[in-house]
Amino acid sequence: MTRTRKRRGEQLMVPRAEFTSYYGRPVIHAPSWAARDIAGYFFLGGLAGAGSVFAAGAQLGGRPRTATAMKVSSLAAVSLSAAALVHDLGRPGRFVNMLRVFKPTSPMSMGSWLLSGYGPAAGAAAVSAVTGRLPRTGAAATTAAALLGPAIAAYTAVLAADTAVPAWHGAHRELPYLFTASATAAASGMALIVAPTRENTPARLAAVLATAGESVATEAAERRLGMVAETWREGRAGTLLRSARALTLAGAATAALAGGRSRPAAVLGGLALLGGSVCTRFGVFAAGIASAQDPQYTVVPQREGE
Amino acid sequence: MTDRNLLSGPEPEPARDAGHPEPSERVGFFTDTSVCIGCKACEVACKEWNAIPEDGMALSGMSYDNTQGLGASTWRHVAFIEQRVPAPEGRTELPLANSAAQAADAAPDQGDLRWLMSSDVCKHCTHAACLDVCPTGSLFRTEFGTVVVQEDICNGCGYCVPACPYGVIEQRPDDGRAFKCTLCYDRLGAGQEPACAKACPTESIQFGPLDELRERAALRVDQLHEQGVEEARLYGHDPADGVGGDGAFFLLLDRPEVYGLPPDPVVTTRDLPAMWKHAGTAALSLAGGIALAFALAGRTKGAR
Ligand code: SF4
Ligand code: SF4
Numbered sequence: 001m002t003r004t005r006k007r008r009g010e011q012l013m014v015p016r017a018e019f020t021s022y023y024g025r026p027v028i029h030a031p032s033w034a035a036r037d038i039a040g041y042f043f044l045g046g047l048a049g050a051g052s053v054f055a056a057g058a059q060l061g062g063r064p065r066t067a068t069a070m071k072v073s074s075l076a077a078v079s080l081s082a083a084a085l086v087h088d089l090g091r092p093g094r095f096v097n098m099l100r101v102f103k104p105t106s107p108m109s110m111g112s113w114l115l116s117g118y119g120p121a122a123g124a125a126a127v128s129a130v131t132g133r134l135p136r137t138g139a140a141a142t143t144a145a146a147l148l149g150p151a152i153a154a155y156t157a158v159l160a161a162d163t164a165v166p167a168w169h170g171a172h173r174e175l176p177y178l179f180t181a182s183a184t185a186a187a188s189g190m191a192l193i194v195a196p197t198r199e200n201t202p203a204r205l206a207a208v209l210a211t212a213g214e215s216v217a218t219e220a221a222e223r224r225l226g227m228v229a230e231t232w233r234e235g236r237a238g239t240l241l242r243s244a245r246a247l248t249l250a251g252a253a254t255a256a257l258a259g260g261r262s263r264p265a266a267v268l269g270g271l272a273l274l275g276g277s278v279c280t281r282f283g284v285f286a287a288g289i290a291s292a293q294d295p296q297y298t299v300v301p302q303r304e305g306e
Numbered sequence: 307m308t309d310r311n312l313l314s315g316p317e318p319e320p321a322r323d324a325g326h327p328e329p330s331e332r333v334g335f336f337t338d339t340s341v342c343i344g345c346k347a348c349e350v351a352c353k354e355w356n357a358i359p360e361d362g363m364a365l366s367g368m369s370y371d372n373t374q375g376l377g378a379s380t381w382r383h384v385a386f387i388e389q390r391v392p393a394p395e396g397r398t399e400l401p402l403a404n405s406a407a408q409a410a411d412a413a414p415d416q417g418d419l420r421w422l423m424s425s426d427v428c429k430h431c432t433h434a435a436c437l438d439v440c441p442t443g444s445l446f447r448t449e450f451g452t453v454v455v456q457e458d459i460c461n462g463c464g465y466c467v468p469a470c471p472y473g474v475i476e477q478r479p480d481d482g483r484a485f486k487c488t489l490c491y492d493r494l495g496a497g498q499e500p501a502c503a504k505a506c507p508t509e510s511i512q513f514g515p516l517d518e519l520r521e522r523a524a525l526r527v528d529q530l531h532e533q534g535v536e537e538a539r540l541y542g543h544d545p546a547d548g549v550g551g552d553g554a555f556f557l558l559l560d561r562p563e564v565y566g567l568p569p570d571p572v573v574t575t576r577d578l579p580a581m582w583k584h585a586g587t588a589a590l591s592l593a594g595g596i597a598l599a600f601a602l603a604g605r606t607k608g609a610r
Pocket of ligand 2: 439440444455459460461462463464465466467483484
């Protein structure tokens with residue numbers, strides 16, 4: 001049950017600290033969460049939250065069609081994300097117990113409260129924009145959703161990091177930035193798809209910013225994780241995260257270079273950005289599961305003192 | 307109810323900090339694995355008393371261990387480790403098949419076979435990550451300083467499962483809710499000791515006030531060192547460790563990971579303030595980034 005492995009980078013020649021396990025069994029329990037529900041929730045929450053900021057910006061900047069379309073997108077995304085969350089509960093009928101206590105030490109409790117504030121705001125903003133009724137309420141709801149949206153996009157990183165899962169907890173400083181960058185990429189992708197070309201300059205700029213932010217955050221996370229970063233590079237997680245990078249880069253480049261003139265290019269770029277964000281979330285999720293299932297990722301970092 | 311002023315570090319009175327005005331003395335387990343004989347009386351007594359459902363009868367190929375690990379329906383788990391020890395004077399050898407034949411002319415890297423046995427259980431951490439992250443308040447700190455799940459409140463979100471640094475708590479697949487050792491909360495309330503400690507024939511599992519157990523454990527480890535069992539060590543006894551010390555701690559005869567235990571676990575919520583801080587900054591940078599994109603794009607529509 002003893003394995004000795006090579007470290008990467010400049011310490012390539014130094015053998016990894018000898019590590020022992022109990023019949024190769026994991027030390028911690030991996031979450032039983034379904035990837036579709038929870039990684040899907042991370043993606044949808046990000047799309048909704050960053051989308052609400054987009055909607056408010058478009059409204060202020062005189063881009064009414066983008067504003068309305070992004071409000072509808074956020075409402076759809078947050079509804080789907082709430083459905084995914086409830087679906088993943090062992091006892092869906094007891095969903096209301098989430099609001100039984102207000103508990104700052106539980107990111108899931110804080111998220112439930114956030115969601116119960118954000119959801120109705122996103123809903124009111126969308127309904128008012130589509131029907132044209134109650135414009136004042138609509139404007140207030142748009143503002144509220146734009147203020148809560150970034151929190152919705154960021155807190156899911158804390159939800160994942162506040163566990164004993166090595167690939168998530170080890171990156172607890174970097175994960176929020178990765179998640180908000182990915183959320184921005186997703187929302188700008190959606191804006192590129194729904195907005196007319198003459199309104200899409202902000203989306204194209206945001207896509208470029210998000211792509212840069214995402215690659216910086218990923219680099220930083222992998223550097224911080226040390227040997228645990230293997231779980232981000234190998235297996236299913238590795239494939240997903242490499243696809244995420246390729247899709248996001250291609251999407252942002254297409255949108256930036258051609259999306260202002262050509263509607264098909266904008267749509268294509270938008271779809272790639274959305275796909276990239278999906279891959280990022282499912283990739284990080286898969287890395288976490290892989291790191292929980294192999295005892296070396298729990299034992300070796302603890303032996304090395306982080 | 308679950309509010310605590312500390313997220314990590316020494317915390318002498320977790321029950322009081324959890325809001326019990328007049329807590330009982332904090333109790334726990336000291337599991338001295340050096341006297342464990344692997345009879346599994348604790349596993350059986352636990353299953354019986356707590357009416358835990360059967361959870362598989364497969365043979366694992368892991369020595370005499372067929373329960374394999376703690377989980378939703380295994381709250382005591384006896385680990386069996388077969389080892390070759392290089393130095394025969396390490397500890398009293400158990401006579402195993404062929405051991406006499408090996409004694410004289412065995413190769414230098416072949417020692418005698420030794421068998422480690424250890425009854426694992428929920429650690430009832432001073433800083434319990436499972437309890438900290440539970441969004442419903444289903445997990446709570448009892449007046450005895452132990453950590454218990456309330457079945458009628460748990461909604462099966464499963465957050466406690468990856469939060470536990472020891473891989474203890476788990477959801478039952480057919481039920482969805484999370485289960486783990488209660489340190490026999492019902493028996494404690496009636497002035498009884500937990501079923502496993504009661505059933506243990508060698509007093510490998512000792513139950514009592516935590517302070518007393520810690521003193522007893524320190525004496526026992528000294529005694530073993532005097533007898534030449536140098537590898538004897540305590541695990542989870544230190545209130546200054548990453549989880550503030552365990553309510554259930556151990557005397558081990560090898561490194562913790564050999565038994566499937568994490569060598570230096572930390573309660574994840576120790577880093578929660580940092581996480582919220584970074585999440586706040588990240589949220590602001592999201593808003594700032596999109597605002598910047600709109601500012602650069604300008605107000606006029608149809609700029610292109
Ligand atoms: S060992 Fe795990 S399940 Fe037990 S109290 Fe500690 S964190 Fe909770
Ligand atoms: S599964 Fe139950 S006990 Fe565990 S965190 Fe969720 S509500 Fe709490």
